[in-house]
Each structure stands twice: as structure tokens, then as C-alpha cells.
Amino acid sequence: MNFLDKNELQRLRRENERLRCEIISLKQALNQDDFTLTHNRKYFLELLEDTCRNCNDPFSILFIDVDGLKFVNDNFGHAAGDEILLQVAHMLSAAVGKRDILARMGGDEFAILMHDVGHRDNARLVEGLLENIYAIDFQIDNMQMSITVSIGISNGYKGAKPEQLLAEADLNMYHHKKHKNINDNQPAIGAAS
Secondary structure (H helix, E strand, O other): OOOOOHHHHHHHHHHHHHHHHHHHHHHHHHOEOOOOOOEEHHHHHHHHHHHHHHOOOOEEEEEEEEOOHHHHHHHHOHHHHHHHHHHHHHHHHHHOOOOOEEEEEEOOEEEEEEOOOOHHHHHHHHHHHHHHHHOOEEEEOOEEEEOOEEEEEEEEOOOOOHHHHHHHHHHHHHHHHHHOOHHHHOOEEEEOO
């Protein structure tokens, strides 16, 4: 019977710890949007499906679209649009609860799976998110820019169909966008002071 000496055992423990950390890092990378460092669409959809199947408490989905990002990209360049996406992602990350899941769904769209909130609290939460986003001012090429977002909500419950909840939140987001002033689809721009 061969026994490992003390040095070999320590080396194997270090290697095991290194591999464990690498596995954790790879799992995080699989679930993360490379650009915004929020969760990605795939991870969000997996969690939403699990929540619909197993969650006994009500939950909500917020679908968020950054208004006017194409205008910014076309007129100020993609670096300016990227900065806006990063700042919105940062603000949303700071606003979500510990159990909530924020994900970039693609392009200029984000979604939040919200737990620990009653459906009656949704309007207040959306209002707070909108106020925080509207308070973000960007300075691009000596111009000050304010952006807006459109938000749609759907209320979930155990047994709900994930694709229906997402479709409802997306449709509500488009209704919000449609009923806003048409100028809200372009950022407010003024000279920087």
C-alpha cells in the first residue's frame, strides 16, 4: 500500500482547490453576459422556468428596454451607446434585491425576476427604477444626454408558463413605449456645462 507523503498531499490539496475555483469561475462565465457582467438570457430563462415550477410565493418579471440607443449609436458612436448600457446595467444591479435576478436579454433589453415583492408593489418599484434611470446624465462629445427606458411587467405564480410571462412583460413594455411622448424615444440632449 502506497501512502502519500506530506508534501504530495499538500500539493494535491492545492491542485484540488485550484480546480474547484476554476470550475466555479467557468460556471459563472456560462451564466454571465460578457459585456454588462449581469446574468445572461440563458441563465434567466432557466431560473424563470424553475421559479414557475417551484415557487409558492408570487413573483414578477420586469422587461426593460433602453429607449433611443440606436439614435445614440448612429449619432455618437457605439462607444457612447456601450457606456449607456453599462451605466443602466450598473444602476439596475444596484436597485435589485438580493434574491432578484437581473439579466441582459440582448441588445438594449434587460429583464428582472423579482422575488419578495407583492404584485401591488410593482408600480412603486417601477416608478423608483424610472426615477433612478432618468437621473443618470451622460456627457458625450461635450453634450449632456439623459435617457429613458420603457418597462413592462407581468405577474407570476406557481404553474405559470415562462414564455407567456415573458411575452406579457414584453407586450406591456411596448405599450409603455407607445404611450410615451414620441420624443422620449430619443435622448434629451443639451450642451454640457
